[in-house]
Amino acid sequence: MSRSASGYHHGNLQAALEDAALDLLETTSAAKISLREVARRAGVSHNAPYHHFGDRAALLSALGVRGMAALLAAQEEAVAAADGTVEKVRALGLAYVSYAAAHPQAFALVFDPDYCAAGAPSAEMAPLITRNEELLGSLVGELVQEPGYEGRDPMALSAALWSTVHGMAQLITLGHLPVEAAQPALDALVR
Known part of the structure; x- marks a missing residue:
């Protein structure tokens, strides 16, 4: 099972978002990763990533x-x-x-x-x-x-x-x- 397949429930939301993004990065280039898709994969609202990553570039920097x-x-x-x-x-x-x-x-x-x-x-x-x-x-x-x-x-x-x-x-x-x-x-x- 992938790191984020079960979605986010409790705990470290930032790590859950990064895990979901890393899962996406296995099949998608960084240029095509969106915060909305990362949120969907993590099982959280589409605004949740913005609380930990001001923007997409901040998320990609963390993934780097x-x-x-x-x-x-x-x-x-x-x-x-x-x-x-x-x-x-x-x-x-x-x-x-x-x-x-x-x-x-x-x-x-x-x-x-x-x-x-x-x-x-x-x-x-x-x-x-x-x-x-x-x-x-x-x-x-x-x-x-x-x-x-x-x-x-x-x-x-x-x-x-x-x-x-x-x-x-x-x-x-x-x-x-x-x-x-x-x-x-x-x-x-x-x-």
Whole structure:
């Protein structure tokens, strides 16, 4: 059963509205989500969302934060389950691409400049971005100590890895590359 299928009854209305919107985001682009439809899915009046989100943009910003938190959690879990630095880097990249493939609309919203401007993230988004950058940075810092990687510039390698993985995620979400290509591509990248 979906998070909001039974509608809102009691408790945290803001979370219920966000859950209903996340359900919509699984099948609908952010551009097509309306507060009225979110309210209907949550089982509340069409005015209820305005009490927690001044407008549609505020709701979508909150969904972007939740999407970033989910993307970060997927990466952290994958890294924690992997053994060895090279394998952790592969796991990080695969988790990034897999999240994008499974949740393309939420992934797009995380990077939508209308809701998360580069260089000016919201107070809620900023610590998530920092954690994500630190996760990649720490792994690359370890990677440049590994045989075959030593002496590489960690900043340049971080940028190259993120750019490559993000581009792969974009190509997959847009249907230009099958998700099955991710693992062999990541193997080729960090082998």
